Amino acid sequence: MQHNLNISDPAFPGFLKSWRQRRRLSQLELSLQSGMSQRHISFLETGRSNPSRFAIAQLAEALEMPAAEVDAMLLSAGFAARSSLHGWDGETQKAVDASIDHVLRGHAPFPAVSIDRIWNLVKANEPAKRFFSMAGARGDPNLLREILSPGQLRNCISNWEDTSRALIRMLELEVARRPHDKEAQALLKELAALEGVAGLLEGLRPATNAPVLTIRFNFENVELEMFSLIATIGMSADAALDDLRLETLLPANDKTRDWFYSHFFS
Incomplete structure (x- = not known):
């Protein structure tokens, strides 16, 4: 009514x-x-x-x-x-889930995840689960908190400061896009208060000339360079669908590509 x-x-x-x-x-x-x-x-x-x-x-x-x-x-x-x-019927939900699963599986042997607007993890393909476990992820359901919090994963990202600035900026853009999203605002405040985060936000460095931000992981005596591609569902009038993001990590060089094929290709 x-x-x-x-x-x-x-x-x-x-x-x-x-x-x-x-x-x-x-x-x-x-x-x-x-x-x-x-x-x-x-x-x-x-x-x-x-x-x-x-x-x-x-x-x-x-x-x-x-x-x-x-x-x-x-x-x-x-x-x-x-x-x-306009709740989804069973067939629509099944079709959406199947499409997401298809993209995640098809991206192997490279990591791919499905997340919501503030990077809460929804689904992950097997390479993503194994790679982040090897890198020392604690299993936090929020990927931003996982990467920005002190710990083994944060320590193995050699360009953690640049990566963190980029991630915080993306969350700030999401807050600006949806100014009445209290959950996103609370997460932004929480992340900004983490050890080491507040300081790097005070003085932003000049923008790099690189077309994408490359994330560099150092573990197993090798440096792996990845960049991220994030896709959304366009023209969605449903808030739940509008929230969905598909993030795929792609190798930035042949060494990284070969490492993933040797470790996760089957």
Whole structure:
């Protein structure tokens, strides 16, 4: 059952105004992009009018909001989240899982994982499990916390500082993309407080000329150089699907490629 927002409740008006300002749009510009009158947008932002689900859909499209932020806007207006109204059926869930498994298996003998928006591990292929175990991973379900926390894995990454800066920057971009994501904000604060992390964030080094960040692992008396490729599911209107990421680690040179083939190819 749908419920309109009480006019005295400032949640939706503030939500809409904050997103409009993030996109640096005037009320007139937003009205032109959304097909709604400037007067109506003004009334929505002041709480003099209540939004309909259709109006929120128009505004969300005009503001290019991520699926989870659309859900949050709906909730702020007293409606059920869009994702909860269109739950996946069994066949759809099965197809999504099979597709992810296909990509992970097909990337062997190189590591590949499925993660959510803040790098919580969902699935990993066998090379990823074995490689990170060999490198000293503690088994933390969050890969950012795993890499940034003091320990054996962190110690075996010879360019850990550059890698950490890049990872923190990616999380900052995720927080900026979804400003109402409290879980991501809490994780960012937690990671920034870890030993050694706060100091390296205070003075960022100039950007390198390299097209990608290469992560260098030192163990078993060999240096392995890998770079990361992260894929998302495009054009998703479902927050759960929009959260999914597929990260594949690729060899940056022949020595690294040969090492993985000799260790994990079967």
